Amino acid sequence: MTGRADLLPLLAVALPLLGAVLAWPARRLGRNGRFVCLLTLAGLATAVALALVAVVLAGAEPGLAVLRFTPQATLYLRVDALGALYGATVSLLFFLALCYSWGYLRGDPHESRYLAFFMAAHGWLLGVAYAGNLLTLLVFYELFSILAYPLVVHEETPAALRAGTKYIVYILLGGTLVLLGVILCFYLAGDRPFAPGGMLAPDADPALLRAAFWCLVAGFGVKAAVMPLHGWVPDVHPAAPAPFSALLSGVMVAAGGFAIMRVVFEVFGAGLAATLGVLPWLQGLAAVTALLAAVLAVAEDELKRRLAWSTISQMAYVLLAVALLAPEAVAGAMAHITHHAFLKGGLFFCAGLLATGAGVRHVSALRGMGRRMPLTMAAFTIAALGIVGVPPLSGFIGKWVMGVGLAEAGHPLYLLVLLGGALLAAMYLLPPVWLAYFSPAPDAPPPRGREGPPAMLLALAAATALSILLGLAAAWPGMPLSLARRAVAAFFGGG
Numbered sequence: 465m466t467g468r469a470d471l472l473p474l475l476a477v478a479l480p481l482l483g484a485v486l487a488w489p490a491r492r493l494g495r496n497g498r499f500v501c502l503l504t505l506a507g508l509a510t511a512v513a514l515a516l517v518a519v520v521l522a523g524a525e526p527g528l529a530v531l532r533f534t535p536q537a538t539l540y541l542r543v544d545a546l547g548a549l550y551g552a553t554v555s556l557l558f559f560l561a562l563c564y565s566w567g568y569l570r571g572d573p574h575e576s577r578y579l580a581f582f583m584a585a586h587g588w589l590l591g592v593a594y595a596g597n598l599l600t601l602l603v604f605y606e607l608f609s610i611l612a613y614p615l616v617v618h619e620e621t622p623a624a625l626r627a628g629t630k631y632i633v634y635i636l637l638g639g640t641l642v643l644l645g646v647i648l649c650f651y652l653a654g655d656r657p658f659a660p661g662g663m664l665a666p667d668a669d670p671a672l673l674r675a676a677f678w679c680l681v682a683g684f685g686v687k688a689a690v691m692p693l694h695g696w697v698p699d700v701h702p703a704a705p706a707p708f709s710a711l712l713s714g715v716m717v718a719a720g721g722f723a724i725m726r727v728v729f730e731v732f733g734a735g736l737a738a739t740l741g742v743l744p745w746l747q748g749l750a751a752v753t754a755l756l757a758a759v760l761a762v763a764e765d766e767l768k769r770r771l772a773w774s775t776i777s778q779m780a781y782v783l784l785a786v787a788l789l790a791p792e793a794v795a796g797a798m799a800h801i802t803h804h805a806f807l808k809g810g811l812f813f814c815a816g817l818l819a820t821g822a823g824v825r826h827v828s829a830l831r832g833m834g835r836r837m838p839l840t841m842a843a844f845t846i847a848a849l850g851i852v853g854v855p856p857l858s859g860f861i862g863k864w865v866m867g868v869g870l871a872e873a874g875h876p877l878y879l880l881v882l883l884g885g886a887l888l889a890a891m892y893l894l895p896p897v898w899l900a901y902f903s904p905a906p907d908a909p910p911p912r913g914r915e916g917p918p919a920m921l922l923a924l925a926a927a928t929a930l931s932i933l934l935g936l937a938a939a940w941p942g943m944p945l946s947l948a949r950r951a952v953a954a955f956f957g958g959g
Contacts, residue, residue: 469519469526472512473541473594476551479509480558480590483583488576495575499566502579506562506586510555513548513590520548520950521942527596527657536655539603542596544658545951546798549944550715550722551593553802556930557714557809558586560923561707564813567917568707568820574618578705581614585711592719597657598646598731601723605642609635609687612716615708616700627696627703634696638686645679648672649731658726660954662733670740673732677742680727688720689776690783691753698764701772702825706816707923709768713775713812714805721782721801725794729955734789746787751881754780758888765826767815770892771808774851777885778804784878785866791956793869798948800862803850803934807859810847810927814840817916817924827896834901837915841900843928848893850931853886858934861945 483505490498519526520543527542543551562582569575588611591604610632617628649664652672656663664673686693697717701709728737737743754777761773778800785797817840818824824833834841850859863886870879915921938945 469524470528472516472519472526473543473551473590474528474530476509476512476516476555477541477587477590477594479505479512480583480586484580484587487580487583491576498579499562502583503559503562503566506555506559506583509586509590510552510559513552513555516543517548517552517942517947519543520545520947533599536650537599538597538655539600540596540657541591541594541600542657543594544954545947546722546725547593547595549798549802549947549951550718551590553718553805553944554589554593554715555586557711557805557927558582558589560809560813560926561711563926564707564710564816564920564923565705567919567921568705568816570917574620577614578618581611582708584608585612585615589715589719592722595658595726597655598649599655601726602642602646605684605687605719605723606639608716608719609639616704618705618708619703621703623699624703627699631696631700634686634693638683638693641679641683641686643683645676645683648676648679652676658730660730660733661957662729662731662736664732664736666736666739673736674740674742677727677732677737677740680731681724681742681746684720684723684727685783686720687717688724688779688783689717689753690720690749690780691756691776694753694757694776697776698769698772701775701812702766702768706768706812706819709771709815710809710812713771714809717775717779718782718801718805721779721786721797724783725786725798728786734956738789743787743789747784747878750780750784750787751878753777754784754881754885755888758885758892761892762888764892765828767818767825767827767830767896768812770827771811771815774889774892775804775808777889778808778851781863781866781882781885784881785869788870788873788875788878790869790873790875791952792872793866794955795945795948795952796862796865796867796869798951799865799938799944800859802944803858803862803931806927806930806934807847807850807857810843810924810931811851813920813924813927814844814847817920821916827899830896830899831903832900839921840915840924841897843924844900845897846928847931848897850935851893852889856932856935858931858938861935861938865945
């Protein structure tokens with residue numbers, strides 16, 4: 465018998481999808497009426513996602529078989545601590561980005577198309593968060609990846625269309641690898657739900673196990689932007705609308721890292737993954753990605769491209785912690801996904817305000833912007849310091865816990881990678897702050913004026929407030945770190 469809590473993940477997925485269906489008909493309500501309608505649905509989905517956090521903290525794991533394709537293939541939703549944390553992050557950031565879009569899209573002739581695909585992406589990505597088996601993860605992962613294409617090319621400029629072509633090529637390649645990995649897992653174990661400790665038998669053919677591992681990790685690694693599978697990220701972020709860039713960096717690239725966590729801990733299990741000898745290779749790729757992407761960010765003048773390289777570097781920390789199988793470092797990495805989402809989302813919100821309000825798209829053009837757009841640059845400064853890892857901001861928490869975990873597990877070399885990445889983050893994020901506040905503009909800056917529509921500023925203020933709150937309240941029950949530690953306890957056999 466299905467309990468009420470078991471219906472919550474389906475409800476969370478369905479509410480944004482209903483918004484996608486209503487996006488065009490709701491034009492009859494007027495522009496503001498339509499946004500209120502969609503924000504209501506997105507807000508309800510967020511409330512359900514937060515309710516699922518409370519349900520998981522109470523010790524339950526809601527699950528529901530939604531659709532049985534064949535006797536051996538089921539669309540199954542299940543919410544554990546990791547899924548609850550990622551789902552709440554997804555919904556909160558989507559809600560803020562939709563609010564931001566209200567101001568950003570004013571006068572856009574393709575607003576209806578944008579809103580329909582935006583709401584659909586919200587629903588599909590929640591499906592990824594709450595997927596209970598590999599088939600469900602594949603279905604929702606591919607739907608959100610492919611249907612995000614219209615959002616990538618929304619502005620229809622030559623640069624956007626080129627970026628969209630590169631994006632779809634990478635995504636289809638990654639999706640093909642994931643499909644092959646799922647087929648191999650079905651051959652080895654059938655349609656089994658995710659389970660802490662893994663669902664594959666340790667005595668299965670090692671060659672097939674390694675093939676399945678690399679197909680899944682490489683396929684999801686395309687979305688996670690691990691080098692050399694990262695090529696789409698630096699081109700797509702500058703071409704996409706600012707609110708969607710915030711989602712790309714905040715939760716969509718993170719979807720790849722989230723899926724790799726599922727693969728390592730609930731498809732293979734930490735023990736089997738360690739015995740296959742595949743993790744040292746993943747460790748090396750993650751470490752190189754973290755440092756090289758940060759170096760490339762330092763050299764990049766275009767603001768959104770610099771932030772895109774930063775995302776590649778930051779998400780590589782997550783893969784590094786997972787590949788090292790250090791429990792405390794993995795907990796820090798899980799929390800870092802959420803903390804990074806609002807910090808990087810805030811930075812892209814700032815980039816959109818700078819571009820629309822002052823025509824500034826390059827770091828070198830930020831001189832004097834601290835006086836012209838003080839609210840925007842104040843939020844930029846807080847988010848930049850958070851990404852660097854300055855306490856008490858949320859970015860410090862995940863990196864500190866990851867660092868402690870690496871030290872406790874005896875990985876001093878990779879601890880140096882983490883510290884080196886933080887130093888490089890300061891080198892690519894603090895110069896824009898210096899230019900904005902301490903470097904005079906080439907000419908006298910225009911007088912301070914309106915920084916942007918209220919909806920854009922409100923979304924930016926909320927993202928900034930969350931970044932501060934998640935740092936100050938990191939030790940509270942129900943915060944990302946507590947959920948992450950609950951997930952790690954299950955994955956490593958402690959609960």
